[in-house]
Amino acid sequence: MESLNDFLIQKPRPLPVIIAVDRSGSMGVDGKIEALNIALNNFVESIKEEDSAKAELHIALYSFGGTNAQCDLPLTNIEQVEAPTYTAQGRTPMGESFRLLKELIENKELIPSRSYKPTIVLLTDGLPTDDWQSPMSELINEGRSSKAFRIAMAIGDDADKTMLANFVSTPEYLVSGENARDIRKFFRFVTMSVTQRLKSQTPDMQQIPQMPDDDTLDF
C-alpha cells in the first residue's frame, strides 16, 4: 500500500569518521605501531557493536609515512570494515594526507549533504616532513571540511603540539600521550566520542567525553 515512506530515502543518515595515522619510521620505536594496530582493531570492533536507527557510521582510513600519504580504506559502512595492519618506516608526509582528507570531504557524492558532519581523527608522533601549512589551512578553514569535528593525538615530545592545537576544533580534542598505552587510551576516547554522537538526539552538537581512566583499559 502506498505511503509517504515510498518517497523517502530509507537509509539512516551517514556519520563519517575519517582517521589519519602516522606510520613513519619513529612509530616503529617502543611498540607504538603495534599499539596503534591493536587500538585501531579494537576501535572498529567496539563501534560495530553500537547500533543506531538514525545514523550509519562510515569509516575511512588514511596513513602517512614512507614517501607518501595514502587512502588505506575508502569510506565504508562500519559493518564491512576490517582494520589494516601498519608497519613503520620513512618520513612524515602529513601535508599530503591533509590534501587527501580535503578531497574526500569536499566530494558530495561520497559524503552527501544529508550526512552528519564528519569527525577527523589525526594521530602523529613527529613533525611533518612535507609542505603542510597550506593544506592544513585549507582543510580547517575553507569549504565543507572546515565544519568537521577534529580530534588529534600528539605522541611524545617530538610531535608539534602547537600545530596540533591549531588543527583540533576545540582544545579538549587535543590529547597528549607518551607511549603505546596512551595510544590505546586515545582510541577509547575516540570510541566514546563517536558513540556519543551516534546515540545523541543532536549528533552535530559538539560533545566531549571524559578521557577514560587507566583502569578501564582491558589489556
Place this chain on the structure above:
Amino acid sequence: MKANIEILKGKVRGTKNKGIPNQDYYQILETRSHLILTLADGLGSAKNSLTGAKYVCDTIIRMLKNRNYKLNDNDLSFDIISNWNKYISKNSDDISDFRTTSLFVFVDNNSNQIITGQLGDGLIAIKVDDNEIKNYSFAKDFLNETTCLGSGMNERYNINIYKYYNKFEILLTTDGISDDLEPEKIPLLFEYLKRKYKNLDKKKQNNELKRELKTSMSKFSDDKSLIFAWTNR
C-alpha cells in the same frame, strides 16, 4: 480565489526533550483574490525560535495581503527581514534567541502571478500549468545547518516569480521532511498527495496527513511540516 483550491497541511513534533514544543509554524491566508502560504522552522538551538517563526509568518501575511505592495525582489526580502528584526529587537536584547528559517508562496489571482521566497532550509516545489516541477531547497553542506533570520549572516530571501494561466500545484516542507525526500520522486509525491487526499473532507485530510507524518518518518527526530496546495478544477 476564482479557482477551487485544495490545501493540505500538517505538522508533527519531532522526538526531543519534554518541554520543547514543535518549533515549526505555518499560517495560511486565502481570500477571493489571493493565497498566501507561509512556513517557518525555528532553530532547535534558539530558545525563543517558535516566537521567531510565528512572527515571520505574521509579518509576511501582513505585508502581502496589501495587494498594492510593490513586489520587487530586493524590496520584499529587505522589508520582511527588517520588519522582523525591528519587532524582535523591541522585545528582546538577543535576536539570536529567535532564529528561524522562512518559506512563503504568494498567489495573486488578479495578475496570475506566483511569488516564492525562501530563506534557509526546507523545500519549495512548484508546478504551474503543465510545466515541469521546479524545486528549490537550500544547498547544505551537511545536516543541521542553515541560514536563518537572526543569524546576522547571509540573510536574504531567494525570490522567484512565475506566471500561471490555468492551474498550479505547490509543496512546502521543512527540512525534517526535505532532508530525506528523494528529489526525483517529487513529481510522484505530488500525484500521490492529490490522489489520496482529494476525496477526503478537510478534517480527515489533515488528521490523516498528521498520522502519516508521524508514522512514516519516526526514525528521524526533527519536527516535520508539510503544506500542499493545488487547483482542483
